[in-house]
Amino acid sequence: MKVIVIGGVAAGMSAASKLKRSMEDVTVSVYEKSSDVSYGACGMPYYLSDVIKKDDALVARTPEQFKERGIDVFTKHEVTDVDFKNKTVTVKNLTTKEHFNASYDKLLITTGASAIRLPVEGSDLPGIHVLSSLDDARALKDALTQKTIKTVSVIGAGYIGVEVAENLVEMGKNVQLIEMQDQVLPPYDSDMSAHVEKRLKGNGVDLHLNTTLKHYEGTHGVSKIVTDHGSFETDLVIEAIGVRPNTAFLKDSDLTMLKNGAIHVNNKQETSIPDVYSAGDCASVPHLLKDAPAYVPLGTHANKAGRVIAAQLSGEDAHFHGVVGSNVLKAFDLEVAKTGLSEKEAAHENYDYDVVNVKAANQAGYYPGATPIYMKIVFENKTCKLLGAQMVGKQGVSARINIMATAIQRGMTASEFSNLDLAYAPPFSPVWDPLQVATNQIKC
Amino acid sequence: MKVIVIGGVAAGMSAASKLKRSMEDVTVSVYEKSSDVSYGACGMPYYLSDVIKKDDALVARTPEQFKERGIDVFTKHEVTDVDFKNKTVTVKNLTTKEHFNASYDKLLITTGASAIRLPVEGSDLPGIHVLSSLDDARALKDALTQKTIKTVSVIGAGYIGVEVAENLVEMGKNVQLIEMQDQVLPPYDSDMSAHVEKRLKGNGVDLHLNTTLKHYEGTHGVSKIVTDHGSFETDLVIEAIGVRPNTAFLKDSDLTMLKNGAIHVNNKQETSIPDVYSAGDCASVPHLLKDAPAYVPLGTHANKAGRVIAAQLSGEDAHFHGVVGSNVLKAFDLEVAKTGLSEKEAAHENYDYDVVNVKAANQAGYYPGATPIYMKIVFENKTCKLLGAQMVGKQGVSARINIMATAIQRGMTASEFSNLDLAYAPPFSPVWDPLQVATNQIKC
Numbered sequence: 001m002k003v004i005v006i007g008g009v010a011a012g013m014s015a016a017s018k019l020k021r022s023m024e025d026v027t028v029s030v031y032e033k034s035s036d037v038s039y040g041a042c043g044m045p046y047y048l049s050d051v052i053k054k055d056d057a058l059v060a061r062t063p064e065q066f067k068e069r070g071i072d073v074f075t076k077h078e079v080t081d082v083d084f085k086n087k088t089v090t091v092k093n094l095t096t097k098e099h100f101n102a103s104y105d106k107l108l109i110t111t112g113a114s115a116i117r118l119p120v121e122g123s124d125l126p127g128i129h130v131l132s133s134l135d136d137a138r139a140l141k142d143a144l145t146q147k148t149i150k151t152v153s154v155i156g157a158g159y160i161g162v163e164v165a166e167n168l169v170e171m172g173k174n175v176q177l178i179e180m181q182d183q184v185l186p187p188y189d190s191d192m193s194a195h196v197e198k199r200l201k202g203n204g205v206d207l208h209l210n211t212t213l214k215h216y217e218g219t220h221g222v223s224k225i226v227t228d229h230g231s232f233e234t235d236l237v238i239e240a241i242g243v244r245p246n247t248a249f250l251k252d253s254d255l256t257m258l259k260n261g262a263i264h265v266n267n268k269q270e271t272s273i274p275d276v277y278s279a280g281d282c283a284s285v286p287h288l289l290k291d292a293p294a295y296v297p298l299g300t301h302a303n304k305a306g307r308v309i310a311a312q313l314s315g316e317d318a319h320f321h322g323v324v325g326s327n328v329l330k331a332f333d334l335e336v337a338k339t340g341l342s343e344k345e346a347a348h349e350n351y352d353y354d355v356v357n358v359k360a361a362n363q364a365g366y367y368p369g370a371t372p373i374y375m376k377i378v379f380e381n382k383t384c385k386l387l388g389a390q391m392v393g394k395q396g397v398s399a400r401i402n403i404m405a406t407a408i409q410r411g412m413t414a415s416e417f418s419n420l421d422l423a424y425a426p427p428f429s430p431v432w433d434p435l436q437v438a439t440n441q442i443k444c
Numbered sequence: 445m446k447v448i449v450i451g452g453v454a455a456g457m458s459a460a461s462k463l464k465r466s467m468e469d470v471t472v473s474v475y476e477k478s479s480d481v482s483y484g485a486c487g488m489p490y491y492l493s494d495v496i497k498k499d500d501a502l503v504a505r506t507p508e509q510f511k512e513r514g515i516d517v518f519t520k521h522e523v524t525d526v527d528f529k530n531k532t533v534t535v536k537n538l539t540t541k542e543h544f545n546a547s548y549d550k551l552l553i554t555t556g557a558s559a560i561r562l563p564v565e566g567s568d569l570p571g572i573h574v575l576s577s578l579d580d581a582r583a584l585k586d587a588l589t590q591k592t593i594k595t596v597s598v599i600g601a602g603y604i605g606v607e608v609a610e611n612l613v614e615m616g617k618n619v620q621l622i623e624m625q626d627q628v629l630p631p632y633d634s635d636m637s638a639h640v641e642k643r644l645k646g647n648g649v650d651l652h653l654n655t656t657l658k659h660y661e662g663t664h665g666v667s668k669i670v671t672d673h674g675s676f677e678t679d680l681v682i683e684a685i686g687v688r689p690n691t692a693f694l695k696d697s698d699l700t701m702l703k704n705g706a707i708h709v710n711n712k713q714e715t716s717i718p719d720v721y722s723a724g725d726c727a728s729v730p731h732l733l734k735d736a737p738a739y740v741p742l743g744t745h746a747n748k749a750g751r752v753i754a755a756q757l758s759g760e761d762a763h764f765h766g767v768v769g770s771n772v773l774k775a776f777d778l779e780v781a782k783t784g785l786s787e788k789e790a791a792h793e794n795y796d797y798d799v800v801n802v803k804a805a806n807q808a809g810y811y812p813g814a815t816p817i818y819m820k821i822v823f824e825n826k827t828c829k830l831l832g833a834q835m836v837g838k839q840g841v842s843a844r845i846n847i848m849a850t851a852i853q854r855g856m857t858a859s860e861f862s863n864l865d866l867a868y869a870p871p872f873s874p875v876w877d878p879l880q881v882a883t884n885q886i887k888c
Contacts, residue, residue, distance in 0.1 A: 010875070043810050043870045057810040288865075299875045300868045321863035328867035337867050366487050366501040398872035399843035403850050405866055410854040419765035421732075422849055423772035423781050424744045426487045428842035431454070431743045 003313065004089055004104040005030040006079045007246070008037035010302035011280025011309075012110030013061070016071050018310035026313075029102065030066070031077040031091055033111075036134045037063055042299055044137040045160065048144060049167035055138055080249055082107065084273050106275050106313055109250070109263060110306065113243035113281035113297050118155065122216030127223075128237045131160060143236060150174055153225050153234040155213055156241035157184035159329050162196060164238055165205050166332055176206045176232055178213060178225070187325070188390055189342045191357065192376055195392040196331045203332050208232075243297055245282040258284050262295045267319040269309045277312070279305035286322040288409060289341050289387060290349055296323050325388075326405040328398045335397035339405035340388030343378055352381045356441045360434035362396035364426035371395055375438045377404075377414070384413040384444040389435070396434070404435055414442035447757065448533055448548040449474040450523045451690070452481035454746035455724025455753075456554035457505070460515050462754035470757075473546065474510070475521040475535055477555075480578045481507055486743055488581040489604065492588060493611035499582055524693055526551065528717050550719050550757055553694070553707060554750065557687035557725035557741050562599065566660030571667075572681045575604060587680060594618055597669050597678040599657055600685035601628035603773050606640060608682055609649050610776055620650045620676055622657060622669070631769070632834055633786045635801065636820055639836040640775045647776050652676075687741055689726040702728050706739045711763040713753045721756070723749035730766040732853060733785050733831060734793055740767050769832075770849045772842045779841035783849035784832030787822055796825045800885045804878035806840035808870035815839055819882045821848075821858075828857040828888040833879070840878070848879055858886035 003019060005012045008030040016028045030037065038060045046052045063073040074091070080099070081090040088103045115130030117123060129140045143149060152168050154161050157179035168175045177200060183190040184197055184207070200207050208229065216237065217224040225232050245261045256264040256272035263271055263278040267286055271278050280302035287294035301323055311318030325345075328337035346353040356377050361370040373393035379386050389404040391397045407417050417439040424431055432440065447463060449456045452474040460472045474481065482504045490496045507517040518535070524543070525534040532547045559574030561567060573584045587593060596612050598605050601623035612619045621644065627634040628641055628651070644651050652673065660681065661668040669676050689706045691699075700708040700716035707715055707722040711730055715722050724746035731738035745767055755762030769789075772781035790797040800821050805814040817837035823830050833848040835841045851861050861883040868875055876884065 040808060040810055040870065040875070042868070042875070043808055046811065046870065051812060052810050298868070300866065303875055304863060318859075321860070321865075323865045326865045326867040328869045328872055330869060330871045335872070339865075339867060364484060364487055366484055366496050367490065368495060396843060398867065398869070399840060399847070402864075402866045402877070403843070403846045406847050406850045406854075406856075406864055409864055410850075410856070412850075412854070415762075416765070419748060420846075420850055420853055421765075421767045421770045421783075422744065422846045423770040423783060423842065424486070424742070425772045425774060425842070426484065426490065427774045428772055428779070431484070431486070431747055433846070 001026045001313070002103065002105045003028045003108065004102060005108040005110060006089065007109070007111035007280070007282070008032035008073060009039065009041065009110070009112050009280070010299045011306035012108060013038040013066065014303045014306035015108055015110065015279065015309045016066070017069065018307050019313060020070050022310060022314035022316070027072070029072040030074065031079050031089070032073065032075045033078040033094070034133055034135055035075050037061070037066065037073055037075065039134050041132070041134070044131055044134070045163035045167045047137055048141050048164065049170040051167065051170070055134060058134060082250065082253065084253060084276065087275070106277065108309055109271070109276065109278040109282060110280045111246035111282045113245050115239060116242045116244045118213060118239055118241065120213060120215045122218065122222065125216050125218045125222040127218070127221035127235070128216065128239065130239050131164065132243055140238065144171060144173070149235045151176065151234050152236045152238065153178060153232060155237060155239045157207070158186060158240060158242065159327065161240040162200070162331050163329060164240060165200060166203070166330070169203050169205060174206070175204070176208065176234065178208050178211050178227060180210070180212045182210050184209070185336070187342060188338055189344060189376060192374070192390040192392055195374060196334065196336055199332045199334050243281065247282050258293065258295055260295055264293060267322070268312050269305055269320060277309045279309055286320065288322040288324050294323065296325060298327065324405060324408050326401065328401060333394050334392055335395065336392050337397050337401035338388070338390045339401050340386065340408045341378055342388055342390060343376070346378050346387055351387060353378055353387055354381055356438055358438035358441055360437040361430055362393055362434060363428055364430050367426040373397060373434045375434065377438050377442065379414055379442055381444065384415060384442060386412055386414060386417060386439070396429070400433070400435060414439040414444070445470045445757070446547065446549045447472045447552065448546060449552040449554060450533065451553070451555035451724070451726070452476035452517060452519070453483065453485065453554070453556050453724070454743045455750035456552060457482040457510065458747045458750035459552055459554065459723065459753045460510070461513065462751050463757060464514050466754060466758035466760070471516070473516040474518065475523050475533070476517065476519045477522040477538070478577055478579055479519050481505070481510065481517055481519065483578050485576070485578070488575055488578070489607035489611045491581055492585050492608065493614040495611065495614070499578060502578065526694065526697065528697060528720065531719070550721065552753055553715070553720065553722040553726060554724045555690035555726045557689050559683060560686045560688045562657060562683055562685065564657060564659045566662065566666065569660050569662045569666040571662070571665035571679070572660065572683065574683050575608065576687055584682065588615065588617070593679045595620065595678050596680045596682065597622060597676060599681060599683045602630060602684060602686065603771065605684040606644070606775050607773060608684060609644060610647070610774070613647050613649060618650070619648070620652065620678065622652050622655050622671060624654070624656045626654050628653070629780070631786060631789070632782055633788060633820060636818070636834040636836055639818060640778065640780055643776045643778050687725065691726050702737065702739055704739055708737060711766070712756050713749055713764060721753045723753055730764065732766040732768050738767065740769060742771065768849060768852050770845065772845055777838050778836055779839065780836050781841050781845035782832070782834045783845050784830065784852045785822055786832055786834060787820070790822050790831055795831060797822055797831060798825055800882055802882040802885055804881040805874055806837055806878060807872055808874050811870040817841060817878045819878065821882050821886065823858055823886055825888065828859060828886060830856055830858060830861060830883070840873070844877070844879060858883040858888070
């Protein structure tokens with residue numbers, strides 16, 4: 001079987017690796033536009049501030065290591081076109097500029113996503129960066145190292161924006177964080193994201209909510225950002241307003257896509273064209289709590305979905321089990337996590353829901369060092385089914401959110417959750433786990 | 445409704461509190477033999493070493509606070525007999541030595557458990573302690589504070605024995621830990637408890653496995669322990685070999701009991717006698733992975749089971765959902781946790797099982813400070829159902845075990861677990877959660 005993989009980061013390389021492990025008679029060719037495969041993109045904010053010192057620490061495996069496993073990896077090779085009918089791809093060698101064709105039995109589109117750029121005046125000025133590929137990260141780190149770069153503006157206060165802001169503070173930069181919406185971390189409810197806003201400000205971040213960027217100004221490079229609420233001097237800009245699937249080269253094909261260009265796949269990762277699979281940041285995911293397929297570009301899903309493709313091709317009975325929107329991030333000394341639906345998401349999905357907001361200690365109150373965890377639980381009124389949880393605290397949040405993530409994925413009610421036999425010892429938890437303290441407040 | 449509660453620690457007081465909150469027309473009388481109600485017994489090892497400085501920090505609520513809520517709490521009152529036919533109890537006021545009778549509509553037996561004493565020669569010598577009540581803890585702390593007490597022998601290396609040993613090291617004592625079996629923490633498999641043994645020795649604990657205490661020697665107080673593998677000088681002894689339900693006063697009744705004297709209850713906490721309920725360390729619990737009812741004296745179960753009784757009496761539809769044996773403890777810098785069955789427990793229960801042993805980092809390998817977690821997962825061969833997990837590591841174990849605890853209680857397979865959408869960020873987890881790294885190794 002001849003398999004071509006377009007794009008060699010999380011989904012592509014996990015598929016390729018498992019294919020080679022699972023099948024004897026398979027050739028796998030991976031075409032990757034950039035010079036890197038299989039790297040930990042989620043670590044890039046920490047690479048900027050030298051928390052992670054070297055870029056190669058982020059690289060899980062080099063092209064050479066994949067080649068040793070029998071996978072033909074071509075970096076700096078861009079697939080520019082696919083002929084789905086004749087099952088061939090057109091590849092451009094970005095070094096020699098030569099084009100060639102290659103044929104496949106099965107095609108994997110795992111091209112990932114790229115940072116969305118703001119289409120405003122001045123956006124082509126030097127000094128405006130994004131952070132979606134390892135090459136982006138290298139360029140940005142180089143720029144930030146220059147002593148002249150003192151004030152940095154981050155546009156967008158989502159996960160990446162908040163993580164980058166923290167790392168810039170760590171580097172001693174003056175940080176301006178500009179967010180269009182009235183809160184940071186838009187997937188969270190504002191009563192929960194308020195904890196993070198307080199932390200950002202407390203650490204010196206100049207946070208501007210409800211503020212929309214209008215254009216950039218500068219002569220040799222960007223020196224000013226102009227917003228609907230005033231102008232700000234700046235030495236460098238990092239745009240972090242979201243990502244867009246890398247599927248533009250397929251826009252004239254018959255592939256079914258979501259509005260944003262994500263390739264629609266079923267739970268076998270099959271696209272609307274036979275023998276063509278997709279996974280990762282360029283593809284949709286089924287959401288267990290939403291009617292429509294969702295776009296949730298996270299490495300966890302990419303890795304799982306990549307494996308599903310390989311399992312499918314090698315004849316295993318595997319499928320992607322769907323997502324519930326679990327995520328966690330570090331925001332200075334806070335752990336901030338969410339799984340399932342926020343209140344506004346539940347409202348948007350027309351659930352008949354209610355919420356409880358509960359504060360409980362991360363460990364036995366009498367054990368030194370106990371700190372509060374702020375929790376918000378969303379549940380369905382009629383059934384008492386758990387729909388979502390948001391948690392913020394200094395300790396005991398990051399793994400604990402996954403207890404709730406598991407419960408939600410198994411359709412548990414608040415009462416069932418309250419009755420779970422969870423491990424307890426005073427240094428780690430109160431006798432009722434904080435999440436159970438919260439679900440105990442749900443009466444139905 | 446007249447409710448009498450015998451024993452006022454975890455199960456009894458959580459039942460009494462919820463009863464008073466849920467019902468209008470109820471009188472609740474609690475008779476407690478000791479001078480304390482509602483205290484955190486699990487914190488007592490840390491109280492010894494002054495990690496927790498004062499005994500009142502362990503007291504969740506005083507008798508006075510319960511009285512303010514309308515609960516009639518009688519401390520230093522021992523129930524010596526129950527007339528189940530006429531629904532009365534005989535109470536002895538331990539201060540005045542007077543006896544009186546009291547009648548009930550519903551009786552709650554929540555007398556807890558007491559430390560088992562070794563019936564050996566010399567066991568009545570001064571200087572031999574146990575640690576099962578707050579009074580025990582006060583007496584022990586007083587004794588340990590004396591400068592003459594330099595070498596302390598702990599008999600039994602279960603949870604309490606290991607926690608006490610750590611706290612004695614913390615106090616600068618020479619610690620001898622004597623265990624009859626060939627491993628510490630007997631519910632764990634020996635390949636997992638070996639990590640704890642290494643830590644104990646590394647912190648100077650003089651650990652003697654396969655060693656059975658024969659008798660004590662001493663003149664004014666214990667000064668030597670004699671075992672089947674030699675004698676050891678000692679200044680003080682702490683016996684921590686387990687607990688026994690406080691049900692001796694009921695031994696001539698018709699109550700169905702387990703062999704060890706634990707009162708057999710169904711999942712409504714009903715005993716074999718109408719209108720008599722039991723919960724906590726004096727009662728059995730249904731085990732979701734074992735055929736026979738189990739004896740698992742832990743505060744988490746006591747609190748939940750106590751609430752079930754109150755819910756039953758106030759007409760709510762509630763039941764105890766069963767246990768899977770979740771537990772966690774701190775052993776110096778290690779977090780040690782278990783849920784479900786160990787390998788030897790699976791064998792004992794005649795499961796057709798297999799295991800995987802996996803080591804994985806607690807967080808992204810490239811993020812500074814990553815440390816390994818050692819995991820052992822037990823699963824059923826035919827179904828691939830998860831039966832148990834044991835974890836040891838410096839970080840990321842205590843809450844993570846409860847992801848697996850939830851999965852096991854929901855009957856999940858290894859493959860379902862591997863496909864869970866779990867929250868991930870580099871400071872907190874690798875892109876595949878360590879537990880998923882482990883379940884990914886399970887092929888079926």
